Amino acid sequence: MKPARHHLARCRRCSAPIVWCLTSANGKRQPVNYExxxxxxxxxxxxxxxxxxxxxxxxxxxxxxxxEWQAKPHQATCPARQLPGRSSAPSPRAVQGVRPVPWQR
Structure with a gap:
């Protein structure tokens, strides 16, 4: 069984056909492969x-x-997903304003 065509959407990153579903556990939206x-x-x-x-x-x-029909979450199959350990965020800058002398008691 396939979802109805009016549920069809496209992944923003890879343009694959997906459907948006609500999770039964907490009601959050989850992308699932259309097929x-x-x-x-x-x-x-x-x-x-x-x-x-x-x-x-x-x-x-x-x-x-x-x-019901069985499918895979789109995050598991998206070719454009971010790989673990690879962040698009810039690397942290060097800390500025550090004391030049050690603390004294």
Missing amino acids: PDETGNVAVMQGADGKLYVRAVTAARPEIRPG
Whole structure:
């Protein structure tokens, strides 16, 4: 099962097709790949309000229920994502205004 076309969006970084879902745990928005994937670790379903909801597929709840489809979070597959340890922020500047003499008691 695929999400409806009106849910389709594009990733700002790589332009891949994604859908925005609300997490079932805390209601935050999460980008998920538009194409279903049997190796994915999330289950997506459309709620009665027309919004998409996502939950993690865990060992405690591994089954995909009727009306859900399995997918991958887009952060896991985005080719333009930032790699760990590589920040786009500039490196910290040297500390200025340091005492030139050691502290004395």
